[in-house]
Amino acid sequence: MNYAQLNDQQIAAMLGAIGVRSIDDLFSVIPDAQRLKRPLNIPDGVSELEMLRDLRSLTDRNADCTELVCFLGAGAYDHFIPTVVDDLAGRGEFLTAYTPYQAEASQGSLQAFYEYQTMICQLTGMDVANASLYESASSAAEAVLLARGATRRNRVVVSLAVHPETRQVLDSYMSCLTLDLATVPMADGATDPSVLADAVNDDTAAVVVQSPTFFGCIERLADLARIAHDAGALLIVSVDPISCGLLKPPGDLGADLVVGEGQALGIPLGYGGPYLGFFAAKEKYLRKMPGRVVGMGADAEGRRGFCLALQTREQHIRRERATSNVCTNQGLMALRAAVYLAAMGKSGIAAVAAQCLDKAHYAAQRIAALDGYSLKFQAPFFKEFTVQTGRGVPAVLKNCRQKGILAGVPLGRWFENLADCFTVAVTEKRTRDEIDRLVDALDTA
Amino acid sequence: MASGNDMTTHHQNEAPLLFEKSTPGTCAASLPRSDVPAVDRNAVIGADLLADAPPQLPEIGELDLVRHYTRLSHRCFSIDEHFYPLGSCTMKYNPRINERAAAMPGFAQVHPYQDESDVQGLLELLYRLRMDLAEVSGLAEVTLQPAAGAHGEMTGLMIINAYHRDRGQPRTKVLAPDSAHGTNPASCTICGKSYQQIASLKSGRIDVDALRQAVDDDTAALMITNPNTVGVYDEQIADIAEILHARGALLYLDGANLNAILGIARPGDFGVDVMHFNTHKTFATPHGGGGPGAGPVGVADHLRPFLPVPQVVRRDDGTFAWDEDRPKSIGKVRSFYGQIGVLVRAYTYVRALGGDGLLDVARKAVLNANYLAARIKGRYELPFPPPYAHEFVALPHFDEQDISNVDVAKRLLDFGMHPPTMSFPIAHCLMIEPTETESLASLDAFADALIAIADEAKDHPERIREAPHTTPIRRMDEVGANRKLNVRWRPE
Numbered sequence: 001m002n003y004a005q006l007n008d009q010q011i012a013a014m015l016g017a018i019g020v021r022s023i024d025d026l027f028s029v030i031p032d033a034q035r036l037k038r039p040l041n042i043p044d045g046v047s048e049l050e051m052l053r054d055l056r057s058l059t060d061r062n063a064d065c066t067e068l069v070c071f072l073g074a075g076a077y078d079h080f081i082p083t084v085v086d087d088l089a090g091r092g093e094f095l096t097a098y099t100p101y102q103a104e105a106s107q108g109s110l111q112a113f114y115e116y117q118t119m120i121c122q123l124t125g126m127d128v129a130n131a132s133l134y135e136s137a138s139s140a141a142e143a144v145l146l147a148r149g150a151t152r153r154n155r156v157v158v159s160l161a162v163h164p165e166t167r168q169v170l171d172s173y174m175s176c177l178t179l180d181l182a183t184v185p186m187a188d189g190a191t192d193p194s195v196l197a198d199a200v201n202d203d204t205a206a207v208v209v210q211s212p213t214f215f216g217c218i219e220r221l222a223d224l225a226r227i228a229h230d231a232g233a234l235l236i237v238s239v240d241p242i243s244c245g246l247l248k249p250p251g252d253l254g255a256d257l258v259v260g261e262g263q264a265l266g267i268p269l270g271y272g273g274p275y276l277g278f279f280a281a282k283e284k285y286l287r288k289m290p291g292r293v294v295g296m297g298a299d300a301e302g303r304r305g306f307c308l309a310l311q312t313r314e315q316h317i318r319r320e321r322a323t324s325n326v327c328t329n330q331g332l333m334a335l336r337a338a339v340y341l342a343a344m345g346k347s348g349i350a351a352v353a354a355q356c357l358d359k360a361h362y363a364a365q366r367i368a369a370l371d372g373y374s375l376k377f378q379a380p381f382f383k384e385f386t387v388q389t390g391r392g393v394p395a396v397l398k399n400c401r402q403k404g405i406l407a408g409v410p411l412g413r414w415f416e417n418l419a420d421c422f423t424v425a426v427t428e429k430r431t432r433d434e435i436d437r438l439v440d441a442l443d444t445a
Numbered sequence: 446m447a448s449g450n451d452m453t454t455h456h457q458n459e460a461p462l463l464f465e466k467s468t469p470g471t472c473a474a475s476l477p478r479s480d481v482p483a484v485d486r487n488a489v490i491g492a493d494l495l496a497d498a499p500p501q502l503p504e505i506g507e508l509d510l511v512r513h514y515t516r517l518s519h520r521c522f523s524i525d526e527h528f529y530p531l532g533s534c535t536m537k538y539n540p541r542i543n544e545r546a547a548a549m550p551g552f553a554q555v556h557p558y559q560d561e562s563d564v565q566g567l568l569e570l571l572y573r574l575r576m577d578l579a580e581v582s583g584l585a586e587v588t589l590q591p592a593a594g595a596h597g598e599m600t601g602l603m604i605i606n607a608y609h610r611d612r613g614q615p616r617t618k619v620l621a622p623d624s625a626h627g628t629n630p631a632s633c634t635i636c637g638k639s640y641q642q643i644a645s646l647k648s649g650r651i652d653v654d655a656l657r658q659a660v661d662d663d664t665a666a667l668m669i670t671n672p673n674t675v676g677v678y679d680e681q682i683a684d685i686a687e688i689l690h691a692r693g694a695l696l697y698l699d700g701a702n703l704n705a706i707l708g709i710a711r712p713g714d715f716g717v718d719v720m721h722f723n724t725h726k727t728f729a730t731p732h733g734g735g736g737p738g739a740g741p742v743g744v745a746d747h748l749r750p751f752l753p754v755p756q757v758v759r760r761d762d763g764t765f766a767w768d769e770d771r772p773k774s775i776g777k778v779r780s781f782y783g784q785i786g787v788l789v790r791a792y793t794y795v796r797a798l799g800g801d802g803l804l805d806v807a808r809k810a811v812l813n814a815n816y817l818a819a820r821i822k823g824r825y826e827l828p829f830p831p832p833y834a835h836e837f838v839a840l841p842h843f844d845e846q847d848i849s850n851v852d853v854a855k856r857l858l859d860f861g862m863h864p865p866t867m868s869f870p871i872a873h874c875l876m877i878e879p880t881e882t883e884s885l886a887s888l889d890a891f892a893d894a895l896i897a898i899a900d901e902a903k904d905h906p907e908r909i910r911e912a913p914h915t916t917p918i919r920r921m922d923e924v925g926a927n928r929k930l931n932v933r934w935r936p937e
Contacts, residue, residue, distance in 0.1 A: 001797040003538050003729075004809045005884040014816040014885065018831075023808045026815055026832045027709060029678045034715045040708045041580050045799030048542050054796060059551025061566030063559070072556045075780060082474045084510060086548075092525035093518035096539050099735035101531075101867075103921035104913050105858050107460070108520030109734040115463050118933040122500045128932050132736070134592035137780040145635070165780040172753075172776035176606050177637040218494055246486075248496045261780075271567060272557030272781025273592070274737035286932065292735060296934075297926025299918040300911075304459075307921045309932055315595070315631035316869070320640040325631035328593040328725065332733030341502055342463050342510055343473040350499035355479050361489055362481035380490045401560070409558045432480040 001045055065269060067404070069434045071363075073384045073425025074214065074409040075136065075163050076272060077264045079242065079352070080429050082343045085266040089336045099292070099328070103307035104299075109331065110306035113294040116338040123244045123341070123349075124258040125251025126280035131292040132334035133326060136261035137169035139277030140208060140238055142290040142324055143257040144170060146281075147206035147234040148179060149323070150288055155180045155203045159191040161213035162238065164414040170208070179205075189217035189377030189386060191224060200231040206257075210238040211250065216384035216423060217377055218247065225254025241265055241278070243382045245353030257281050266340025267333055276333035287313060290324030355428035356383035359435065363426045366439045373442060376421050384425040386411070386418075391445055393422050399445035405438050460516050460917075463503040464934050473507040501936075520917045521734070522863045528887050530817075532836045532866035532876030533626065533674060535704050535726035537810075542797065543729065543790035552789050557781040561766050567785070568765030571757045574792040575741075581703075581795075581803065582720055583713025584743035588752045590783045594701065597721025597740025598632035598668070600753060603775040604719060604744060605666045605695050606636060607751040611773060614693065616665035622651045624675060624870040626699060629668045638665060649675035649829045649838075653684060660692045666719075670699040672706065672834035674870040676814065676878075686716025695719060695748075703727045704880070705811055705834035708804030718745045724784075728791040739784040739791065753778050809881035810835040813888060817879050820892035824899040828871070836878035838871060843899075846906035850875055853898055855920060856912035860894040 006014070011023070020026060046054070070078040088094075093108065100106030100113075113131040120129035133139040144156050156174065158167055160183050167183065174181045184199045186192055190213050200207060207228040211219035221237060228235040234256040239249075242264045250258045262276030263269075281289055287310060295309030315322040344352060360383045367387055368375050376386040389396055393410045400407035412419035426435065486495055505513070522529065529536040547553060555564055571589055578587040591597040602619065609616045619638040621629045622645050633640040643659055644652045651669065660667075667689055672678045679685075686696045698712045698720035704727045712720050724730045725738035732738070744752060754774045755767035767782070798806065811834055818827055818837045826840040841853045850873050854864030866876040879888055901908055913920065 001540070001542075002802055002805060003540060003798075003882045004805060005882065006809060006812075010885045011812065014812060018812075018815045018819045020815075020832070023812050026811050027678075029680055029832060030706075030710050031680050031683070034680070034683060034710050036583070036709060036711050036714065040800030040803060042577050042795065042800035042803065045797060045802040048797070051542060051793060051797045052545070055546050055549060055793065058566035058570050059549045061569070062551035062555055063563040064550045064554040065556060066550045066554050068563075070556055072558050074558055076557050078556070080476070084473060084507060084514075088511065088514040088518075090544070091515070091518045093521045093523045094734055095544075095731045096524035096529075096536075097521045097734045098529070098531060098534055098536060098732040102522070102854070102858070102864055103923065104855065104916040104918055105522035105863055106520075106734075107917045108517035111460060111462070111520070112514070112517050112734075114932070114934070118464065119502055121933050122502055125500075134596060134737075134784075135780055138592065138596070138778070163780070165777060168777040169779060172603065172778055173635075175775070176603055176635075218490065220494075222493075244496070244500055246496060246499075247490070247494055249500065252496075268553045268786075269556045270553050271555040271559075271564065271785040272783070273779075274739075274784040274786050275780075286930070293932055295926045296931040297929070298922055300920045300922060303918050305918040305921045305926075307923045307926050309927055309930060311927075315627035317627070318631075319627045320630035320634045322627070322631040322634070325595040325599060325628050325635050326593075327595045327626075327628050328723075328732070328736040328738040330733075330737045331735030332731070333737055335734065339510070339514060342505055342513075343507070344502065345467075345472045345474070345504040346499045346502045347470075347504065348472050348474040348476070349502055351476050354483075355476060357486070357490075358479055358481050358483050361484045380494065382490075406556065406559060428476060431477075435481070 001048060069405045071424045071426060071438060072406045072409055074423055075261055076269055077425055077427055078269060078429055079264050079427045081266050084343050085336050085339045088339050089332060094335055100308060103305065107306060110294050112335050112338055114296055114306050116334045117294060119338060119341045120278050120280050123241055124239060124280045125249030126258050127283035128286045129278065129280040130289050131294055132330040133277035133279050133291050134330060135275040135277045136238055136259060137166040139259035139279050140166050141170055141173040143236045143259050144206055146257065146285060146288050150285060151205040153203050153205035154178060156206050156208060157182045157184055157199045157204055158208040159184055159186065161186045161190050161215060162208060162210040163214045188379045189213055189215040190219050190379050193223050193227060196224065197227045200227060200233055202231060204231050204233040206234045206236050208236045212240055212243060212382045212384060215377060215386045216381040217379035218382060221250055221253035221255065242353055242356060245349035246357060262337045265337035267336050274330060274333055276330050276337055288323055291326045291329050352428050359430055360385060360426040363424060363435045367442060370443050383427060384423055386421050386423050388421050393420060396442060396445040400441040403441045405441050407438060460520060462934055463505060463513060466505055466509055467503040469504055471504050471506040473505055473510045527861055527863050528891050529863040530865050530877045530879045531863060532878040533701055535878060535880055537729055537880040538882035539729050539731040540794065543793045546793040547786045547789045565765055568757055570792050571788060572759055572765055574788055575757060577795050578722060578741055579743060581707060582743040583711030585746040586749045586752060587741050587743040588756060589741045589788055590753045590778055591740035591742055592779050592784055593736060593738040594721055594723040594740045595628040595632055597742045598628055599635055600742050600778050601697055601719040601721055602632055602636040602638060604748055604751040607775050608748055609665055616663050618663045619666050619668060620659055620664060621668040624673060625668060626701060629699060649673060649677045650679045650681060653681055657688055660688055660694055662692060664692060664694040666695040666697045668697040668699060670702055672702045675829050675838050676833045676836040677829055678834050682715045701726060702834065705807055707807040709807050713745060718748060724787055724791040729794045730787045730790040737784050737787055739787040751775055806881050813879040813881060813883055817877060817888050817892060821895050824896050836876060838874045838876050840874050843902040846902050848902050848906055848909050852909045852912060856898050856909045857894060858913040859915045862891055862894060
């Protein structure tokens with residue numbers, strides 16, 4: 001393939017206009033010693049047809065969730081994506097635009113992001129939201145950085161029930177800074193309030209929790225907020241946005257900053273990315289938020305218009321004093337989430353959440369009734385739960401996989417003491433028949 | 446192409462907000478009826494944890510939803526419809542086959558916690574891309590994990606930080622020229638480094654004497670862009686690397702301008718220790734209205750132990766796997782493995798073009814930029830001498846008519862063209878990057894528009910000062926919007 005559009009006559013004319021003899025002359029400034037004196041060791045280009053064959057030969061060696069039945073979760077969920085999401089977000093006008101620096105030329109994407117910000121607020125019960133960050137873990141890290149700046153404190157307390165990969169990312173972000181990261185153990189799959197109360201002190205900038213937790217359990221956020229606030233710390237909650245269709249949103253329970261993984265909102269599994277980090281805050285943190293924020297105002301004639309707001313927080317203006325280094329964020333993923341939320345609407349999001357709840361509980365009940373299986377935790381759960389088995393987790397999961405079922409995520413890789421456990425996620429997409437097949441496969445393992 | 450004087454407006458196409466169109470009881474989505482028993486929510490969850498009512502999302506039928514977003518799409522400038530010479534952003538054509546590739550179920554419908562045996566094809570793709578990027582950069586090893594250019598900068602600085610610590614010489618200072626992208630200093634801060642700016646010379650090149658004075662035993666690295674942000678290849682780069690290395694400091698390359706040297710010169714060969722790639726610039730993955738991008742990072746041999754985990758590897762038996770065994774690694778910078786869908790597009794682009802095609806990209810990108818500069822020379826000041834790399838800086842001088850670079854940029858919108866980058870890397874400038882995929886006709890139309898605006902500045906300066914005239918809104922009052930902040934809709 002070659003996407004250039006110049007023929008030889010045109011190239012000759014252009015060189016003439018520039019006043020050089022060859023394209024090589026334009027590179028004369030590069031010293032000989034700095035040049036690559038051989039062709040790149042990358043195979044020669046191919047036609048579109050050959051490229052599609054190459055891609056097909058690769059996808060043929062992947063087993064995907066259109067052929068397998070997926071009960072895997074742990075931060076990435078197989079929810080249904082309405083056709084309009086792919087169709088509208090796939091429009092070239094959205095796909096091939098960039099950051100809306102030129103407001104007059106970007107009213108469409110700016111309005112879409114303003115609406116996205118609003119819907120994230122409606123979902124999480126928060127006052128304000130930004131126009132997206134990369135994914136949930138780096139959003140949590142940005143939230144911690146905000147809390148550090150807002151409190152001028154240097155300690156962060158993270159619940160062990162937060163996704164291990166989020167904790168790993170927090171660890172990386174904090175390792176360069178003079179920030180202490182303390183992890184508090186859990187009780188029954190969620191944060192242990194009494195241990196948390198002992199762990200926070202007057203140097204604690206933030207408490208970071210996740211609800212539902214990595215193990216599926218719903219946190220008692222109001223209690224955790226009280227503990228954080230009593231110590232003058234912020235409560236940062238990473239939330240499953242789908243759960244907000246049914247559960248009280250974190251904003252109503254005292255959260256100061258709400259982040260989370262927006263993948264569930266119309267973004268394909270995609271082997272882990274690109275996803276969407278959403279970020280919402282109480283009003284008073286608006287000017288400290290990372291990333292792009294879109295504001296509504298008016299044009300020179302008083303007509304409603306949109307533009308990037310608070311750009312003086314951002315790296316291209318404030319440089320080393322910016323609130324964050326984020327430049328390119330996840331615009332198209334935010335657009336997908338917006339189309340998804342608008343398509344679902346108030347009743348749709350409630351229906352999705354209700355089916356997740358019902359199907360997960362149906363599955364949990366049936367699995368718990370099997371010989372050799374039990375639910376690890378007793379705390380209330382939403383769409384995901386932790387199963388304990390004495391039959392050997394790898395063997396059980398392998399048996400299910402042979403029957404075309406991705407039964408769950410084994411916990412041993414992160415938690416030695418939970419090597420006999422795996423988590424099962426059940427979305428609205430799963431049918432009773434698929435759940436029954438899962439139960440049978442587990443039973444025969 | 447609009448003449449620029451066609452004052453037809455599209456104001457009548459106002460786009461109400463979703464929330465203003467909301468009609469209770471309508472919904473664009475449908476779900477199958479549940480085939481499991483409904484649980485007693487109060488019993489399994491508890492009333493105190495249940496919401497009193499569903500979130501107040503808008504309620505809209507499918508047709509109105511489609512119309513809403515279709516209308517919004519018409520209110521965006523995009524590469525698909527407009528020349529988009531946004532300097533430093535490499536707004537090249539985004540090939541459609543890349544979208545097809547990323548949407549294939551074998552890539553798009555795979556869960557990140559599926560077994561490696563279920564994703565051998567995808568892992569091989571990532572491995573090949575990893576190796577191809579290493580070849581393009583001349584660096585020893587590449588991680589695909591970072592989510593964007595700035596995220597790559599942060600990752601690179603974390604690696605540099607870990608390297609100095611490992612040598613028992615933690616260092617706190619990072620240098621960058623005054624013409625650096627704003628993300629460079631901001632990334633320093635996020636990594637706990639102090640940032641020191643180095644002056645540039647009139648030629649746009651870094652002041653090597655100033656650099657020599659600034660580098661000391663506390664200097665962790667210099668962050669530099671080459672070709673630099675004024676569009677000039679800095680041939681002193683090898684000397685710069687030597688100055689740093691002599692003091693134990695490292696050279697970081699911001700890969701934003703890699704498009705100009707693909708297959709011609711490689712950062713690893715001119716002394717770079719760490720660099721990030723912007724796949725959404727160099728490798729044609731779509732910019733998506735501001736992401737997602739991807740920011741792979743390449744490092745020289747001595748920095749390999751510090752790369753993030755996991756790394757995609759090929760085992761001796763020919764299978765592909767994630768390797769977590771890197772004891773000195775900085776850890777993870779994002780969840781899972783990276784922006785996989787973006788990386789699939791980048792792979793497709795690299796392999797469809799091939800090594801020969803990538804070289805052609807650089808040659809035509811540089812040709813197009815130099816041609817455009819030659820066309821507008823004399824009407825706009827070109828403060829830096831040619832030849833240019835893939836972009837160049839132009840200064841409008843219409844001060845007598847009280848016309849600024851912003852006014853020129855807004856007037857270009859009336860010609861159906863997206864303006865260049867404004868006021869970066871120097872004040873009052875336009876920074877122009879046409880890319881290799883533009884036709885001669887598009888380049889000429891843009892040059893003609895800039896020249897027409899220069900003429901218009903003399904005859905009808907008010908048209909420029911009041912521009913744009915043909916966009917969905919007239920000039921946005923950004924100061925007002927920031928003074929009276931409204932960042933979300935609320936019911937009246």
